[in-house]
Amino acid sequence: MSIQIKLSTTLRDCVPGYVPETGLLFEPEDGPSVLTAGELARRIGLPLEEIKIVMVNCRQSDLNSPVNNGDTVAYFPAVGGG
Amino acid sequence: MFRFLRVNMATKSCVFEDIPEEYAGLGGRALTSTIVAREVNPICTPLGPHNKLVFAPGLLGATNSPNSNRISVGCKSPLTEGIKESNSGGQPGGHLAKLGILAIIVEEMATEGEWWQLEVSKDSAKLVPSPVAGLNNFDAVNKLVEQYGTECSYVTIGRAGEFKLTAASIAFTDRELRPQRHAGRGGVGAVMGSKGLKAIIINPEGGKNHPLADEEAFKAASKRFAKALTSHPITGKGLAEYGTAVLVNILHEAGGLPTRNFTCGQFEQHEAVSGEMMNKVTKERGGEGAVAHGCMSGCIIRCSGIFPDAKGKFKSKWPEYETLWCFGPHSNIGDLDLICTFDHMCDDFGVDTIDVGVAIGVAMAGGGIPLGDGQAVLEAMQGISDGTPLGRVIGCGTATTGRVFGVRRVPCVKGQSLPAYDPRAVKGVGVTYATTPMGADHTAGYSVTANILSCGGKVDPLKKEGQIELSRNLQIATASVDSVGLCLFTAFAILDIPDALAAIVDMLNAKFGWKLTGDDVVTLGQRILSTEIDFNRRAGITEAADHLPDFFTDEPVPPHNTTFDFTPEELQTTFNWIKK
Numbered sequence: 331m332s333i334q335i336k337l338s339t340t341l342r343d344c345v346p347g348y349v350p351e352t353g354l355l356f357e358p359e360d361g362p363s364v365l366t367a368g369e370l371a372r373r374i375g376l377p378l379e380e381i382k383i384v385m386v387n388c389r390q391s392d393l394n395s396p397v398n399n400g401d402t403v404a405y406f407p408a409v410g411g412g
Numbered sequence: 413m414f415r416f417l418r419v420n421m422a423t424k425s426c427v428f429e430d431i432p433e434e435y436a437g438l439g440g441r442a443l444t445s446t447i448v449a450r451e452v453n454p455i456c457t458p459l460g461p462h463n464k465l466v467f468a469p470g471l472l473g474a475t476n477s478p479n480s481n482r483i484s485v486g487c488k489s490p491l492t493e494g495i496k497e498s499n500s501g502g503q504p505g506g507h508l509a510k511l512g513i514l515a516i517i518v519e520e521m522a523t524e525g526e527w528w529q530l531e532v533s534k535d536s537a538k539l540v541p542s543p544v545a546g547l548n549n550f551d552a553v554n555k556l557v558e559q560y561g562t563e564c565s566y567v568t569i570g571r572a573g574e575f576k577l578t579a580a581s582i583a584f585t586d587r588e589l590r591p592q593r594h595a596g597r598g599g600v601g602a603v604m605g606s607k608g609l610k611a612i613i614i615n616p617e618g619g620k621n622h623p624l625a626d627e628e629a630f631k632a633a634s635k636r637f638a639k640a641l642t643s644h645p646i647t648g649k650g651l652a653e654y655g656t657a658v659l660v661n662i663l664h665e666a667g668g669l670p671t672r673n674f675t676c677g678q679f680e681q682h683e684a685v686s687g688e689m690m691n692k693v694t695k696e697r698g699g700e701g702a703v704a705h706g707c708m709s710g711c712i713i714r715c716s717g718i719f720p721d722a723k724g725k726f727k728s729k730w731p732e733y734e735t736l737w738c739f740g741p742h743s744n745i746g747d748l749d750l751i752c753t754f755d756h757m758c759d760d761f762g763v764d765t766i767d768v769g770v771a772i773g774v775a776m777a778g779g780g781i782p783l784g785d786g787q788a789v790l791e792a793m794q795g796i797s798d799g800t801p802l803g804r805v806i807g808c809g810t811a812t813t814g815r816v817f818g819v820r821r822v823p824c825v826k827g828q829s830l831p832a833y834d835p836r837a838v839k840g841v842g843v844t845y846a847t848t849p850m851g852a853d854h855t856a857g858y859s860v861t862a863n864i865l866s867c868g869g870k871v872d873p874l875k876k877e878g879q880i881e882l883s884r885n886l887q888i889a890t891a892s893v894d895s896v897g898l899c900l901f902t903a904f905a906i907l908d909i910p911d912a913l914a915a916i917v918d919m920l921n922a923k924f925g926w927k928l929t930g931d932d933v934v935t936l937g938q939r940i941l942s943t944e945i946d947f948n949r950r951a952g953i954t955e956a957a958d959h960l961p962d963f964f965t966d967e968p969v970p971p972h973n974t975t976f977d978f979t980p981e982e983l984q985t986t987f988n989w990i991k992k
Contacts, residue, residue: 337686340653342688351683382865383864383865388667390870390872390973404665406647407645407650408645408650408866408867409650409654409662409865410646410658410659410861410867410901410904411648411651411656411657411659411687412656412853412858412860
């Protein structure tokens with residue numbers, strides 16, 4: 331089992347070789363299988379201060395939200411439009 | 413120096429008037445809606461002689477405030493049969509303000525078949541026969557520029573407006589004289605067409621910025637407002653880099669990206685039509701393409717990019733998120749170049765990208781166009797300009813198209829199509845769709861901010877709690893922003909940076925010598941909404957119209973499998989200051 335990670339706009343530049351169509355697969359190698367979204371972001375090298383929006387399995391979440399194997403986690407900087 | 417310009421299309425008289433006392437202190441949407449409510453019989457035929465078409469820059473037009481040169485267009489809408497305010501960027505708002513013209517009021521109708529254009533300059537205005545009738549917006553403006561020059565700005569309708577199609581828009585030229593900023597919603601272009609008015613040419617020569625009661629105070633407040641805009645990550649950077657299209661991926665992820673006519677909240681090919689892709693393709697192709705492009709003088713947000721074709725030539729402006737959505741996921745099309753072609757056709761023919769794009773997906777649902785067939789859409793779209801039966805149906809928008817093709821799911825409120833956020837997965841904006849006097853309109857109270865974007869607080873998009881209050885507050889604030897002449901995108905900074913609103917209030921006070929407080933801005937917003945709702949009531953649109961089509965309450969939408977579960981009684985608490 332692994333965690334699927336999706337990145338938006340400038341956060342993509344923080345992970346070399348990121349492929350937007352497939353996202354990033356994260357395989358927890360050690361420790362507990364339950365992480366927080368913030369810890370996961372730190373492990374893949376995202377600057378936490380630039381993360382404004384977190385969604386876990388398409389639900390609005392935050393950096394303290396738990397993440398389990400099999401989850402999908404999406405990170406966004408501050409974005410807006412309309 | 414401040415005047416109204418009243419234009420009678422029957423007698424051809426163009427008269428400058430002093431501002432009547434009852435309109436003092438109003439601008440933009442506050443002014444158009446007040447004039448329409450006072451002067452237009454609510455039960456009149458929208459495309460008849462008793463309707464009026466009003467153009468008004470905002471209160472901070474012709475000042476050095478950033479992003480304050482938008483223009484409001486008001487009338488009784490032929491699409492919703494209620495009051496309409498549709499606003500736009502481009503240059504004409506700032507030019508009219510500089511000439512001291514706070515409103516142009518167009519009345520009556522020319523003889524059917526005649527087309528006129530209105531020449532407006534510092535001290536004169538006259539109607540002359542229009543040589544550009546029959547042309548679409550880009551050709552019309554090119555020809556007008558040959559005659560009147562590059563210093564003027566231009567307001568035009570395309571052939572859709574001439575045909576009086578109920579999704580016809582009014583085009584306003586941008587800084588490069590391209591007619592691609594539009595008052596899109598509600599069929600305002602059809603009203604202009606019904607009057608026989610093809611174009612307005614505004615010569616700003618001799619115009620100047622408005623006098624300020626306190627120049628130093630204005631300068632200081634304007635600087636604070638600019639700082640708020642540049643320091644906020646959305647208005648300072650995000651919108652310039654990715655346009656409003658940045659929302660494609662985030663709405664997909666949130667399960668609120670309506671796909672194949674609102675039957676799903678996610679689109680498999682979302683990445684292909686995303687803001688990230690648009691940014692990448694624009695940079696790779698280079699040439700005439702541009703990232704970070706402002707549509708009007710004084711814009712520091714610069715969201716309006718230019719999309720180049722494969723050879724680097726101009727193809728269209730960057731389509732807005734809503735345009736990408738309705739011609740993309742909603743119509744099962746994942747081809748960015750094709751969507752940009754549709755966007756440009758809408759700008760050229762002069763139709764609302766939302767009501768027409770949603771009509772395309774609805775026609776697909778009804779079997780009128782094969783699902784996802786881009787070539788068939790190209791032909792149907794061309795029919796809008798050619799005046800084919802299918803083109804006229806689609807050009808009349810979603811509600812008409814749904815009726816013609818016998819469609820079960822017609823996503824409209826008060827005859828106007830829903831934009832790009834599924835109200836079952838973004839419930840706050842659903843409240844706005846249902847209740848705004850404009851017919852379904854995201855910009856009337858953009859609850860997507862707190863529901864999805866974590867801007868101005870957080871409200872869970874899948875739950876009911878807090879949504880009515882959120883929509884109410886945003887609808888009030890938006891009515892005020894629309895009256896000041898500010899681009900609505902300044903609201904991202906206003907919601908997060910307290911000094912931004914204070915700076916706007918300080919600018920208004922420094923310009924007019926007023927003593928407004930933040931509370932007065934709320935009162936103004938409430939007053940505008942009350943005026944608009946009262947017009948609708950007199951037009952026969954009651955509270956019973958404040959609801960979504962029942963498929964939104966009947967059918968759960970994946971991936972969250974939620975419904976829009978507000979009762980009519982709950983929705984009717986939105987405007988809680990209005991006595992029944």
